[in-house]
Amino acid sequence: MLETISSINSTVNGIVWGVPAMVLIFGVGLYLSIRTGFLQFRKFGTVWQNTIGKLFHRSTEAGHGAVTPFQAVCTALAATVGTGNIAGVAGAIAIGGPGAVFWMWISALLGMVTKYSEVTLAVHYRQKNKHGDWVGGPMYYIQNGLGKKWKWLGVLFAIFGIFAVFGTGNATQVNTIVASIDTALISFGVMEAGSASTLNLILGIVITILVGLILLGGIKRIGHVAERLVPIMALLYVVLGLGVIIVHIGNLPAAFSSIIKGAFNPTAVTGGVVGAMFTAVQKGVARGIFSNEAGLGTASIAHAGAEVNDPVQQGLFGVFEVFVDTIIICTLTGLTIIVSGVWTGTTNGAEMTQSAFATTYGSLAPFILTISLTLFAFTTIIGWNYYGERCWEYLFGTKTIKLYRIGYIAILAS
Numbered sequence: 239m240l241e242t243i244s245s246i247n248s249t250v251n252g253i254v255w256g257v258p259a260m261v262l263i264f265g266v267g268l269y270l271s272i273r274t275g276f277l278q279f280r281k282f283g284t285v286w287q288n289t290i291g292k293l294f295h296r297s298t299e300a301g302h303g304a305v306t307p308f309q310a311v312c313t314a315l316a317a318t319v320g321t322g323n324i325a326g327v328a329g330a331i332a333i334g335g336p337g338a339v340f341w342m343w344i345s346a347l348l349g350m351v352t353k354y355s356e357v358t359l360a361v362h363y364r365q366k367n368k369h370g371d372w373v374g375g376p377m378y379y380i381q382n383g384l385g386k387k388w389k390w391l392g393v394l395f396a397i398f399g400i401f402a403v404f405g406t407g408n409a410t411q412v413n414t415i416v417a418s419i420d421t422a423l424i425s426f427g428v429m430e431a432g433s434a435s436t437l438n439l440i441l442g443i444v445i446t447i448l449v450g451l452i453l454l455g456g457i458k459r460i461g462h463v464a465e466r467l468v469p470i471m472a473l474l475y476v477v478l479g480l481g482v483i484i485v486h487i488g489n490l491p492a493a494f495s496s497i498i499k500g501a502f503n504p505t506a507v508t509g510g511v512v513g514a515m516f517t518a519v520q521k522g523v524a525r526g527i528f529s530n531e532a533g534l535g536t537a538s539i540a541h542a543g544a545e546v547n548d549p550v551q552q553g554l555f556g557v558f559e560v561f562v563d564t565i566i567i568c569t570l571t572g573l574t575i576i577v578s579g580v581w582t583g584t585t586n587g588a589e590m591t592q593s594a595f596a597t598t599y600g601s602l603a604p605f606i607l608t609i610s611l612t613l614f615a616f617t618t619i620i621g622w623n624y625y626g627e628r629c630w631e632y633l634f635g636t637k638t639i640k641l642y643r644i645g646y647i648a649i650l651a652s
Contacts, residue, residue, distance in 0.1 A: 407622020
């Protein structure tokens with residue numbers, strides 16, 4: 239059964255991330271960049287001022303059914319900054335070589351204006367539900383912007399959104415938290431392999447209770463938690479990642495050289511492991527888009543709940559979101575792996591990132607990675623629940639929201 243699922247997944251991935259997808263991703267990003275006069279660069283100073291600046295000047299509490307603009311971007315970042323920033327980047331480099339990082343950058347630079355457009359549309363075409371909450375996202379701007387004859391497309395997005403929530407943002411993230419904690423405890427000799435069943439049960443219950451307390455409080459409680467947790471987890475990972483790079487600072491020029499050279503001539507860097515440039519492009523773009531969600535539309539659901547009058551103002555937060563997720567965090571992961579030289583080894587995914595951190599922090603590396611993975615996965619659970627909740631509401635109305643929340647929490651515990 240697992241082999242069949244793996245085969246189907248491989249086939250679907252080949253179609254989704256094939257040549258047509260690459261053309262669409264780059265084409266749309268380039269088109270929007272030209273039409274906006276490369277807004278992601280022209281307005282970046284404004285973006286920085288209205289995001290990082292908000293950390294030191296707390297905005298007033300948002301009204302009923304809304305969150306502050308900064309809480310909205312933190313909620314979106316809670317979902318986008320996840321385990322893929324640690325394990326996914328490593329996987330892209332293992333398969334596509336260092337050049338995958340370059341194409342990750344390109345997808346992010348173009349994705350900034352794509353995310354800006356999504357967020358602007360989401361705020362412009364949002365509406366109030368029966369409880370007085372702001373709701374929006376692709377399903378709403380498709381219906382309200384293109385007309386009701388296109389509602390079927392919004393329904394399709396909502397259906398796929400719910401499947402993605404339960405497949406990516408729920409049980410998978412819990413398993414990541416539990417597995418990383420188990421690995422750390424085994425590494426430190428606290429627990430023997432094969433004796434983790436009781437601990438896993440306890441962890442599952444604790445995670446379920448914490449998530450339940452947050453989710454049942456609605457968007458305002460999600461926003462409050464995200465506003466406090468996301469900056470802390472991002473800053474912690476950035477500081478620790480910079481520590482690895484500083485220790486290997488002498489390898490940094492060679493690392494950038496391998497990224498640029500590997501982007502256009504992978505075999506020159508990998509020694510023939512990567513057979514084609516397209517592999518580097520495909521893995522880099524796929525990892526970048528999957529991480530920052532530019533073009534997927536999901537993050538705009540969170541931004542639609544912001545208490546803001548100007549859609550363009552909130553759209554600028556979308557630019558910042560992609561910058562933080564990919565240009566800072568994903569790049570940091572990639573550089574730690576490349577400068578430490580572990581990408582040429584036999585490890586992959588989170589193990590490769592852990593090996594990179596171990597070159598600087600030694601036996602503390604599993605502990606550091608466990609904290610990072612736990613925080614990243616926990617915030618992903620919170621953020622993706624909100625996406626699924628809004629998709630569910632679009633399809634079935636507000637009366638069954640509690641049913642959705644109970645189901646989401648129940649799957650966490652299973």
